[in-house]
Amino acid sequence: MARYKxxxxxxLLLEKVSTDPFLTDxxxxxxxxxxxQTIRLDRLELNIPELRERIKHxxxxxTEKIRSLSLQEVIGEIIDIxxxxxxxxxxxxxxxxxxxxxxxxxxxYLFAQANSLCVAVIDEPLALTKSADIEFTRASKxxxxxxxxxxxxxxxxxxxxxxxxxxxxxxxxxxGRFEMYYTDETxxxxxxx
Amino acid sequence: MARYKxxxxxxLLLEKVSTDPFLTDxxxxxxxxxxxQTIRLDRLELNIPELRERIKHxxxxxTEKIRSLSLQEVIGEIIDIxxxxxxxxxxxxxxxxxxxxxxxxxxxYLFAQANSLCVAVIDEPLALTKSADIEFTRASKxxxxxxxxxxxxxxxxxxxxxxxxxxxxxxxxxxGRFEMYYTDETxxxxxxx
DNA sequence: CTGATGTTAGTACCAACTACTAAATGAGGT
DNA sequence: ACCTCATTTAGTAGTTGGTACTAACATCAG
Numbered sequence: 001m002a003r004y005k006x007x008x009x010x011x012l013l014l015e016k017v018s019t020d021p022f023l024t025d026x027x028x029x030x031x032x033x034x035x036x037q038t039i040r041l042d043r044l045e046l047n048i049p050e051l052r053e054r055i056k057h058x059x060x061x062x063t064e065k066i067r068s069l070s071l072q073e074v075i076g077e078i079i080d081i082x083x084x085x086x087x088x089x090x091x092x093x094x095x096x097x098x099x100x101x102x103x104x105x106x107x108x109y110l111f112a113q114a115n116s117l118c119v120a121v122i123d124e125p126l127a128l129t130k131s132a133d134i135e136f137t138r139a140s141k142x143x144x145x146x147x148x149x150x151x152x153x154x155x156x157x158x159x160x161x162x163x164x165x166x167x168x169x170x171x172x173x174x175x176g177r178f179e180m181y182y183t184d185e186t187x188x189x190x191x192x193x
Numbered sequence: 194m195a196r197y198k199x200x201x202x203x204x205l206l207l208e209k210v211s212t213d214p215f216l217t218d219x220x221x222x223x224x225x226x227x228x229x230q231t232i233r234l235d236r237l238e239l240n241i242p243e244l245r246e247r248i249k250h251x252x253x254x255x256t257e258k259i260r261s262l263s264l265q266e267v268i269g270e271i272i273d274i275x276x277x278x279x280x281x282x283x284x285x286x287x288x289x290x291x292x293x294x295x296x297x298x299x300x301x302y303l304f305a306q307a308n309s310l311c312v313a314v315i316d317e318p319l320a321l322t323k324s325a326d327i328e329f330t331r332a333s334k335x336x337x338x339x340x341x342x343x344x345x346x347x348x349x350x351x352x353x354x355x356x357x358x359x360x361x362x363x364x365x366x367x368x369g370r371f372e373m374y375y376t377d378e379t380x381x382x383x384x385x386x
Numbered sequence: 387c388t389g390a391t392g393t394t395a396g397t398a399c400c401a402a403c404t405a406c407t408a409a410a411t412g413a414g415g416t
Numbered sequence: 417a418c419c420t421c422a423t424t425t426a427g428t429a430g431t432t433g434g435t436a437c438t439a440a441c442a443t444c445a446g
Contacts, residue, residue: 021252022252022253024433025434034393035395036394038393041393044435050433052245052401052433052434055245055252056215056252058252059215059249059251075301101319102319104321106305106312107308107312107321108268108301108304108305111301111305111308112299112301115301116299126294126295128297128300129329131327132326133327134325135323135324135325136322139321199422217401217403218402227425228424228426230424230427231423231424231425234423234424244402245402245432
C-alpha cells in the first residue's frame with residue numbers, strides 16, 4: 001500500500017468519513033499512513049468537522065429523519081388542500097422507497113401516499129380506509145416527483161368515496177378508488193382499519 | 194423554584210436526559226440549580242453516561258432504526274414461503290405504524306405487508322404490482338401481531354393473481370386480490386409500478 | 387540548486403469529561 | 417444545643433479528541 005498523493009487521499013478521506021463518521025483523526029492517520037497533522041490539514045481544507053461535531057450532526061439528523069419517515073402522519077408533503085373536497089401531495093422517491101435492483105418504486109409507497117392523502121382530506125376526527133381498488137399504470141423510479149391528487153366524489157353519513165390519481169410529469173403512474181369510513185367520535189375504531 | 198431533594202432531582206434528571214441527550218453537565222447544573230459535582234454524582238449513581246457517549250449512542254441507534262423502518266425490502270418478517278405458491282409473514286404493529294390519537298394501524302402498513310409478500314412469493318427477477326382490490330375488515334392496533342397469508346391463484350405468462358388475507362388472532366383485518374406483473378428480464382420496468 | 391508544495395513535529399489551549407480527596411452544609415434525632 | 421450521617425460543593429490531576437499556531441523537514445519540478 002504505497003501512500004496516496006494529496007489529491008487522492010483527500011477524495012478517499014471524504015468518502016471514508018461520510019460512510020463512517022465515527023473515525024478519529026488518529027484512526028484515519030493509521031488508515032492513510034500519514035501523520036495526524038496531515039489528516040487535520042486535510043479536514044481543514046475539505047471543511048470536514050471534527051469527530052464530535054460529526055457525531056452530533058448525525059445524531060440530530062437521524063432523530064429528525066425518524067420522525068419524517070416513520071412517525072409522520074402523511075407520506076409525502078401536502079401542497080394544496082380543500083377539506084372534504086380535494087387535496088394534492090408531493091412525494092419524492094428516495095433510495096429507501098425503491099427496489100435496489102432496478103430502482104422502481106415499491107407499490108406500497110405510492111399506495112401510502114394516496115392512502116394518507118385520503119385520510120387527510122376528510123375533515124373528521126376519525127377517518128379509516130375501508131376498501132380500495134387500485135391500479136399501477138406505469139413504473140415510477142428513484143428521484144421521481146410524484147404528484148398525487150385526491151378528489152372526494154361523495155360523502156354520505158359515514159362513508160366517503162375518493163378517487164386518487166398520481167402522476168410523474170403529467171404521466172399517470174397510479175390511480176385508485178378509495179372507500180373511507182369516518183366519524184366524529186374520536187375513539188371508535190372497532191370497525192375498520 | 195425551590196431546589197429539589199436528591200430523590201426527586203434524580204428522577205427528573207433521568208427524564209431530562211432521555212428526552213434531550215444533548216445537555217452538558219454544566220447546563221444540567223444550571224437547570225437544577227446545583228453544582229456540577231452534584232450532577233456528576235447523580236449520573237454516577239444512575240449510570241447515565243456522559244454527554245459524548247449519549248450522543249454517540251443515539252447516532253448509532255438511530256442509523257439502525259432508519260434501516261429497519263425505511264430501507265427494508267419487506268414489511269414484516271417472512272415466516273413461511275413456497276415460491277409461486279404461497280407465503281406467510283408476521284408484522285408487529287409498532288408506534289410508528291399507528292395513528293397517535295387512537296392507536297389504530299394506518300392502512301398503508303397493512304397494504305405494505307400484503308404487497309411486499311406478493312412480491313416475495315413470485316420467483317422471478319422482476320415482480321410488480323399491477324392492480325389490487327383490497328378491503329380493511331377490522332381495525333388492528335398498536336402491539337397486534339398481524340399474520341398475512343398470500344396464496345397464488347393463477348400464473349400465466351406475465352400475470353399472476355394472488356389473494357392475501359391478514360389476521361390478528363384468527364380475526365380477519367385485511368383481505369385483498371392482487372394482480373402482479375412479472376418477467377425474467379431484470380431491467381424491464383417501463384410498464385408498471 | 388532553489389522554491390513551492392506538502393508533510394511532520396511540537397507547543398499551548400479548550401471542552402467535557404473521570405477519578406479522586408477534602409471541606410462545608412444540611413437535617414435529624416436525642 | 418450537640419452529634420452524626422447524608423448530601424453537596426470545591427478543588428486537583430489526568431484523559432480524549434480535538435483547535436490554532438509555529439517551525440522544521442521532505443519532495444519534486446524547473
